[in-house]
Amino acid sequence: MSARKAKPPVTLKAIARQLQVSESTVSRVLSGNGKKYRISAKTEKAVLELARKWRFVPNPLAQGLRLNRTQTIGLIIPDISNPFFARVARQIEVEARQAGFSIILCDSEEDTSLEIKSLELLEARKVDGFLIAPVGETTDHLQEYARRDWPMVIVDRYLPEIKLPYVSSDNFKGTYQAVKYLLERGHRRIACVQGRTASLPNRERVRGYRQALQEYQVAIDESLLVGNDFGLENGYIKTKLLLRQEKKFTAIMALSNLICLGTIRALTEEGMEIPRDISLIGFDDQVYCEYLRTPVTTVAQNEKEIGSIATKLLIEWIQSVNPV
Amino acid sequence: MSARKAKPPVTLKAIARQLQVSESTVSRVLSGNGKKYRISAKTEKAVLELARKWRFVPNPLAQGLRLNRTQTIGLIIPDISNPFFARVARQIEVEARQAGFSIILCDSEEDTSLEIKSLELLEARKVDGFLIAPVGETTDHLQEYARRDWPMVIVDRYLPEIKLPYVSSDNFKGTYQAVKYLLERGHRRIACVQGRTASLPNRERVRGYRQALQEYQVAIDESLLVGNDFGLENGYIKTKLLLRQEKKFTAIMALSNLICLGTIRALTEEGMEIPRDISLIGFDDQVYCEYLRTPVTTVAQNEKEIGSIATKLLIEWIQSVNPV
């Protein structure tokens, strides 16, 4: 028994009874198939009117059970409190809602085993498809879902071994242009603090870095390419180490916003001033960037576009596979 | 028909057939009521084993339809891309998951009519309760749900006219202590740029501001208390105006992080330096605060705690009303 004050629920059956017609007729009208089944104009009108008067809303649980379609998308994010993901998520929600889908949100806490659990949970809940920004340690579980033909679009972090649609900003171009900018300003020894090395965004960003240097005939000093995580810690520690090793470099390319903050902290602690002593470019624009102690140049990512494209892609897939 | 490669679904019925027992028996065992119904150890064991072997997972749609309980919470947030809400949301998701609930996420885009639509959508989807950070323009729709005894907990923004559980940080204490801090350092003319004046968090923050001043016997100059929105624009414009009016003040209390950024922008444009020319305290701590051009002092909010308490409150309510 529901706790809500019990009004008799507005169901197809109730409407049918009131109108002295069958449930099927009501169903046909209300799912817009009145014409198709050649329901008489009179009946159709009566049903429509009563449904609106009684504020009939179909029960999605019943529909889902019957149709194996829930108008629901499972969204799995490694950390929804990361502003980048939060912005992507917002656009996903907006876009999905406009297409008549709801979002079930799962935070995998950057933990592959929770990612797997989330997939299972969402599968049990009969979502129509997945939008996932994978943790990225392993990919077997994703492969498995791909193999079973689940509509699934990967966001941001990609794992090249899986063949699934994938949406992210142009990571290559981002660093490519940023590093070129530095080169044009005369920098030749440019350090780079990267994120998780296995992830495609990171690989692409590094590729942009290499490409730019190469075009300027600058030999790449591998000892200036450090790091393996997108977090603040990594930026901090790796920058410290770079400075300790007395590597000579005049600029740093930080491959995420958190890395960038860590780098700033390290530089500050070591008494370096930006841009007086060193230049710094970060990745992933944020509202607050322009207010940083030092207005750090950043490569903007378009979260809205990422979210929007991913959602549209997924919904198209869902609908092609399981038309309404 | 589902698009997924069709394996015969693992249902109670399938298990029952295989084991030559009735569906009810299987159901009883699998919902942990074996003892209660005194199912024989042998039968129980067989069911359990097959269920695990076949990886049986009950269908939540069917359960929901039958039980009027979906183990689902509707979360309505005015802007999930706001880092404050994103962090609250994360904790909510984590906490809810641990209690066996899923989150359906709706972003009301700071729009009351979308907030109403979200409520209706979630109600139709038979969520067990709501967590909502209301837009706050009007409250009739919330009243209505409260009246119908829906489990619902308000987060962050409160509307005192509704009597519903409400969770936020201690807004009063936040500004109270911040302003006292300024007073202790000799400031006497302290401007305050506030957020949406109708909202309780804002009112509480303003109350803290007034209280602190009062305790220091500082008469309150109402012309130093300006603003009416939590956004960046408001901080920017109101600060500009304060400066233009040549009001004398030596410190500014900004009642949100976005207001604070707007204030920084305005001060910077006017050539004021923090803290040389003026002191500034913001509300709502952020990772990036310590990296701001000027390390602005801020009042921290504990998003984790807010999310955690709100979720626990709601789930307790749900379970008291509709025990498992």
Place this chain on the structure above:
DNA sequence: TTGAAAGCGCTAACAT
């Protein structure tokens, strides 16, 4: 043009 009936997967009251 409409109705009857079956069934999606599950639970619970009522047998026995």
Place this chain on the structure above:
DNA sequence: ATGTTAGCGCTTTCAA
């Protein structure tokens, strides 16, 4: 200790 049955609300095939 377990089975039978009805039903949650909906869609759809088959029949009329």
